[in-house]
Amino acid sequence: MVWRARCRILTSPQSLKEKRSVVQSVLAKARNxxxxxxxxxxxxxxxxxxxxxxxxxxxxxxxxxxxAERCRDGLERDFPIEFFDEDISVESY
Structure with missing residues (x-):
């Protein structure tokens, strides 16, 4: 499965450093x-x-x-983000 997702960061970061903090936290949660x-x-x-x-x-x-659905719901619940554009692709081989 490949899932591409765009999201809004609802806290309106003032710098790329603030954005990076949110992004890294989201990625760590998805991985762990x-x-x-x-x-x-x-x-x-x-x-x-x-x-x-x-x-x-x-x-x-x-x-x-x-x-993917549980991950999306969990990330939106735990972080100041809102998904607005997603593509999920499941390939069979």
């Missing part, structure tokens, strides 16, 4: 709690928008989509 590979993949120069890429490998596509 949800066991996803995660990276910031775009919107590097915009203070109030972040773009993330997440990836996971598994046998059951439904379970992978549920993990």
């Amino acid at each position: 709690k949800f066991h996803l590979s995660a990276a910031e993949v775009g919107e590097h120069d915009m203070l109030n928008v972040a773009e993330f890429g997440f990836c996971s490998v598994g046998v059951d596509a439904t379970k992978l989509e549920q993990i």
Whole structure:
């Protein structure tokens, strides 16, 4: 599963350093709690928008989509972010 997600940072960071703090916390939570590979993949120069890429490998596509949904809900609950543009792609080989 590959999940690309853009989100708004609701606290309106005043510097890239403040944005980086939120982004790094979001990435760490996605990696540690949800066991996803995660990276910031775009919107590097915009203070109030972040773009993330997440990836996971598994046998059951439904379970992978549920993990993405739980991760999104958990991240929105725990951090000052709101997802507004997402693409989830599940490939079978």
